[in-house]
Amino acid sequence: MTSFLTARRLRGVITGSAVAALVLTTAACGGTTRDDEDASSGDSGSSASADPNAEIPEGLAIAFLPKQLNNPYFAVADGGGEKAVGELKGDYSEVGPSEASASSQVSYINTLTQQGADVIVTSANDPNAICSALDQARAGGAKVVTFDSDTDPECRDAFINQATADGIAQTQIDLMAEQIGGSGKVAILSATANATNQNAWIEIMKSYAAEKYPQMQIVSTVYGDDEDEKSFQETQGLLQSTPDLKGIISPTTVGIAAAARYLSGSEYKGKVALTGLGTPNQMRDFVKDGTVTAFALWNPADLGYLAAYAGAALSAGQITGAEGETFTAGDLGEYTIGKDGEIVLGDPTVFKADNIDDFDF
């Protein structure tokens, strides 16, 4: 299967889903609302109280519905889910459309409703378009967990958030500070100038760096528009315009790969540090040849794993999705539900030479 998945495609996919996910998580709402009417959803559906000691029954039908099938990011995430369902002795299935359009997921949700699935774990192509279908599924007894890209909180029981904006931004600054000794000029190679997530992270990066590493200066931000070629040229431009540049942070998987390719073939290899958000498969060569020391990303397999456990806990009644409830997610340990039924996976995973071969995505 993985042989079909080119690095190029994966890059687009990961950035795409990262962008989509964080538009939702940071902006809290993907849809524009006409008035600011506060559709407060105090109780998120179930009125039943949680029983933390409830047993998770065997044979739960847990279905994964990614944004689209044959998408390497979701293949890895769903793989994590399959592992969890195996541990729970449940009945795992993966269904989904072959194209990631807003409405294409609806008929799959309808099918799962009709089949009587116990848990639907999904990543929404549109925060609202699948809502009425999910409502029908929940009316039919299914528990709905979203991951990666949330729906309107009213339409699901819990949302697995891969990482908070703070966690993503701070991890990258810490990695850079570690590599350049906490002082010197640093530039940012971002996606597009109006990319919501990247801009949010860059804001946090700047304030966090100013506070924690006053010797480290973020001198400029350039935009590679998530295009390989443009990112490559922007990297080249940065190194020419700022000769004493110590490091580049690229919070986008397309950017970091293009920058690494430029650095590895230039005189700056090993002299200018590079970090950011990337996938192990696209960065493996650059870590091994010394261009890159460390970079970060959340682990999609853990995301799916946690989502499956959350779904099972919901179905068994261990949790109801209310703030403050806790449950145990297998190897990942204990999690607490936050506001609006949100469960944060944790800080991003840092990939280095000594662990990168443990990951394949």
Place this chain on the structure above:
Amino acid sequence: MAVDTSSAPVAGNATPPPARAPRGFTLPSGSVISTFLVLFLVIASFSVDGFASTRNLGFLLLDVVVIALIALPLTLIVVTGEIDLSVASMVGLSSAVMGKLWFAGLSLQLIIVLCLVLGAVLGAFNGLLVTWLGLPSLAVTIGTLALYRGLAFVVLGDQAVADFPRSWTTWAISSLGNSGIPNAVLPLLVLVAVTAVLLHATPIGRALYAMGNSEDAARFSGIDVARMKFWLFVASGVVSALGGVFWTLRYGSARADNATGLELQVIAAILLGGVSIFGGSGGLLGVMAGALLLASVRNALQLVNVPSDVLNIVTGALLIVAVVAPQVVARLKTHRPPARRSAGAQKGNP
């Protein structure tokens, strides 16, 4: 349904024989595919768990409504030998405009009227390029497929407008009583009836078949070909815009990328329904059966957990069989000796 045979002699000289429904085939057009549909429904009801239930019927019909709706004017267009590939983009643009206007604070009633007017304008633009400039509709509507979709993104970007009134969005997904039949099916049936009468029982319908068989002959017999085509494209625009309004309410989300690729599903239903892509033959009954059959096959296969890739392969294969089968039949008929063939062809004509 008698119409296509009566207009057949006109075509005799202008279009190659395999392009049309085989001669001497006296069943009304669409009855083959309707039989297939009934057979499939019966088999699926007995062999697929959960297929025959009111809830599933509702799911299935909701998926068909917009496809069947847009197929109505498009069938007429295909019968005349033209095509409109921009229908799904008009759905998307109408959806985007609907979202934008709702965001701007207009009432839904007014927005729907404006969307329909917009659809008429978009359709008229297609129609003018095809009739005034005499450009091939395939080229024109490939262009407007991209153009209208692009405009939709200009209007709404990658935003989604989602706070439409609950009463409207609920109407769009609810069914008539406990029947499982979605509310929208009633108005759709009215439109189907109107279109069927227009195509199969009026001089206009006969003129459309005549145009599809031989445009020159139709023109010489006094049919205003350009004017008819123009209004067909306008109708296609208006109906697509209506589809966009319904789509938006059904999913409760106005987006520029709504209904991307839907044109292929509509055309698939039309071809599966036995309408010749070269024009001049086919009927509305077959198209409706084709739309239902495609949706039922998808629905049933999903219920037995067939992956979406395989599903695409199955529907693709189904379509090819539907298009190829009449051609093969026609070829077999023409494999007779030349002398007998022309005699036979003449005899077949009323």
